[in-house]
Amino acid sequence: MNKDTVVPRGPRHGQPLPPDEAARLNAILDRWRTTPGALLPILHDVQAEFGHIPANAVGPIAHALHQSRAEIHGVISFYHDFRRTPAGRHVLKICQAESCQAVGSRALTAHVERQLGCRLGATSADGAVTIEPVYCLGNCACSPAVLFDGELHGRVDAEQIDRLLQQARARS
Ligand code: FES
Numbered sequence: 001m002n003k004d005t006v007v008p009r010g011p012r013h014g015q016p017l018p019p020d021e022a023a024r025l026n027a028i029l030d031r032w033r034t035t036p037g038a039l040l041p042i043l044h045d046v047q048a049e050f051g052h053i054p055a056n057a058v059g060p061i062a063h064a065l066h067q068s069r070a071e072i073h074g075v076i077s078f079y080h081d082f083r084r085t086p087a088g089r090h091v092l093k094i095c096q097a098e099s100c101q102a103v104g105s106r107a108l109t110a111h112v113e114r115q116l117g118c119r120l121g122a123t124s125a126d127g128a129v130t131i132e133p134v135y136c137l138g139n140c141a142c143s144p145a146v147l148f149d150g151e152l153h154g155r156v157d158a159e160q161i162d163r164l165l166q167q168a169r170a171r172s
Pocket residue numbers: 095096097098099100101135136137138139140143144145
């Protein structure tokens with residue numbers, strides 16, 4: 001930890017991070033603090049480390065980058081990739097961009113929402129699956145496309161989604 005390391009405190013965002021989590025956050029901040037335009041890489045690293053952006057990490061990030069908490073919150077809310085709460089055991093990203101919409105991704109999303117009993121952007125009550133929107137997976141030729149636990153699937157229909165969900169549930 002260098003002398004500039006910020007010890008996270010979160011008076012406006014709940015309790016400070018527990019010491020082990022604070023150390024993990026500080027390691028990320030130390031890695032990036034002198035790099036211009038470091039906010040996005042920091043947020044990506046924080047999400048990779050914690051599975052989401054903890055609310056009480058926002059203050060230390062803002063402090064390290066000499067920005068306001070509002071600016072950090074603004075960026076977190078702008079990018080759909082950043083999560084404010086932990087994801088389920090599995091993450092299903094359904095493409096909502098034009099090419100996929102044209103061949104039924106909205107209906108596919110509605111089907112998944114019914115199957116899981118939760119809306120896009122939320123996690124099923126049993127914590128098994130989080131469904132998230134994504135805006136083009138670079139697989140437009142095989143629309144509709146989804147990314148399930150990091151694996152790309154194309155020309156997906158309701159039957160295939162059900163099979164993927166069933167296999168995931170069997171594994172978890
Ligand atoms: S629009 Fe869905 S993969 Fe490109």
